[in-house]
Amino acid sequence: MLDLIKVFHQVVESGSFSQAAQALNMAPSSVARNIDNLEALIQTTLFKRSTRQLILTEEGSYFYKQSGKLVEDADILLAEMRGARDTPQGMLRISVFESFGNLCLAPIIPEFLQMYPDVQVDLDLDNKLVDLHSDNVDLAIRIGVPQDSGLKARKLLENRTLLTASPCYLNQHAVITQPDDLHGHNCLLISQERQRNHWYFNKGKSNRKVSVKGNFISKGGSPLLTAALKDCGVLLLSEWMVKPYLESKALVGILPDWTVNHWEDGSGEIFAIYKSAQYPKPHIRAFLDFLVKKLGQI
Template identity: 65%
Template sequence: MLNQIRILVQVVESGSFSKAGQVLNMAPSSISRSIDNLEHTLQSTLFRRSTRSLSLTEDGEYFYQQSTKILFDTNKLISEMKGDRAEPQGMLRISVFESFGNLVLAPILPRFLAMYPKVTVEIDLDNKVVDLNSENVDVAIRIGTPQDSGLKARRLMPNLTSLVATPEYLASHSPIQEPEDIQEHNCLLISHGRKRHSFYFSNGTESKRVAVNGNLVSKGGSPLLSAALSGSGVLLLSTWMVEPYLKNKQLVEILPEWITSSSERGSGEIYAIYKGLEYPKPHLRAWLDFLVSELNKPQNS
């Protein structure tokens, strides 16, 4: 069972059976068979499978989160038995994209420092993708898994997105009752290097692709969020960015019964990327465990 759990975690963190097979040096058919056997043992479906995507079911999400804890506890036990019982201490250098660092990490960082007073954190808020092998960085927070097979990734949370606008904007424009209605509205758009933009909708029984247009395009979410708050249009953005404004009613969620994304592949997952150490140093391991615990509490899920 423990080996099947390791395979499942690797599939989730790699994003496909074939990539997991490359990491584990296993044939994709063997990976698939292991997952099938695990689902049979649990009498539960863990993955939604299609020709283009692989995603966790609700049961799969829960089992994955518990599995990562089991594996980290197992690795920790092995590390301790080998003599690594040191208290977490030393410098921890973190690279994180600016919006996530400000809105998500900054509020929880003081709790980590209080828990581990011998750890010093140096945090770099930068939207560039750093090279962990050449730059002096211990861990990077990114959307998506690394392409470098020499790096490891620990999944932190899904990068869910929400379609939002101000109540004033919605009251003064045509109603949005179906995904296609978005075409009548000014959309504030994340730049993906494409001339044409689309929003993707799924409600579990059907999927829709809707072409959209707008007068503001940005690589970063902050300018778009400011424009949305001023009533300039409809915005599709990461839920962790808009959630405070949904709670205080400055923004309203549109079509909440649909799962929305600006990519056909979905909104992705947020990972902690670190160098391929079999047993991360105590202060890095403590940080990874802390992030998984904090970011998957009910109010953050």
């Protein structure tokens, strides 16, 4: 019965038989047959089925909630019994925003795979938010904690942002000595889907909200970084992106006495987000531990 309940949970989390079948490496017909068998066993209709959507019945919602603890307890017990024999293995599907994936994840994944040769990594670099359930993703890396209470988050990194520009750009334009001086500069902007962009400055008890304009807008930071290196304008970007170029002096820090962010409540922190479970699968747990260790060195 436990195997049937696990299939049921995967269908609920995936939102369809076909998505659940993909996650479970089963045929959709087998998934449907498992649900039929479970409904017959507990003599309850769990889903309202139609060609367009799959909706839990009231009894199905209750069964999903109550059986969740049973599934988690079973996973914990199995993990305890397996002990050290339960080594990381299998497919690990990761979704990460483009710039962080390219700069911070891609260089360290080969080391992880050398440590755990039975793990396969499927890395998706995309700036759109994914649904870990319906998109069949094991781990997502995003700025800020998830709004979905059914997910867990593990902090990976502070996301401090720095104001920079190339020496050539600064030599050819007016000196920036205070935040309001940015009104006369071309600022490279992260797309925020609003009419006006603002950068928020803080120094001690002083707070400034500065309206900024520029001729280059991007949802990802990498194109803006390239533009700044080619003397295109003033850049506000995460420290982990610009640090190598500050060290090489390809970029120069601006207004270092001020803390500056894209949002009024700060730049947030970077989290690894994964499905709620008291005992994550070994390959997910291993990758989380690996990330925390490696990113702590940045």
